[in-house]
């Protein structure tokens with residue numbers, strides 16, 4: 001029997017994959033690490049199917065290891081007797097709590113089969129939400145910008161955990177980047193916001209990301225791009 005790690009996408013139940021929904025239907029228990037992922041999961045499974053696990057809000061490595069060991073002890077026997085799922089927002093392999101569970105299962109319960117169902121990650125969904133095209137041949141880096149941090153270096157970056165947008169913004173602009181922000185993109189819970197003005201984001205919200213691009217980026221690549229007033233070919 002199997003433990004499935006299911007990516008639920010950014011928060012809109014309509015962006016759960018067909019495969020994700022099929023597995024949610026089939027499993028006996030669905031564990032969810034947070035309120036938001038639970039809200040999405042319960043669009044497809046009854047509340048009674050949601051399993052009980054407590055998840056640590058800590059970055060202390062010892063506390064983390066202990067808590068995930070405890071979680072794995074609860075999940076392992078159920079995954080041996082039947083099929084269970086652990087759901088996360090986005091993709092289970094991108095900056096995700098599922099990684100803690102997978103590593104703990106590998107170490108202490110290697111006999112449990114695991115299968116991952118990929119989800120739509122904020123790492124790719126941001127493009128459409130922010131109206132950005134990462135065209136072929138472009139480099140794109142994923143970084144974290146918690147508590148006012150502002151990583152620099154790559155030409156284009158997606159920044160997760162932008163919890164102090166005004167401070168991050170000031171540093172990025174100083175370093176020569178143009179920046180656009182997205183909050184609660186494709187989420188049914190809370191207001192979606194897309195802005196280039198960091199003062200719109202003074203209130204802290206964990207579900208905030210940024211796209212930063214070097215202002216002087218050379219975009220002279222071969223591409224099908226036209227002047228706004230280019231004449232359409234005439235028939236005559």
Ligand SMILES: C[S@@+](CC[C@H](N)C(=O)[O-])C[C@H]1O[C@@H](n2cnc3c(N)ncnc32)[C@H](O)[C@@H]1O
Nearest residue numbers: 010090091094095121122160161184185207208
């Ligand atoms: C721990 S990471 C989880 C990423 C997730 N596994 C994924 O693949 O999208 C959490 C960060 O992802 C970003 N994020 C995730 N979902 C988002 C959404 N719907 N809108 C905006 N940012 C989001 C935020 O920067 C947030 O701090």
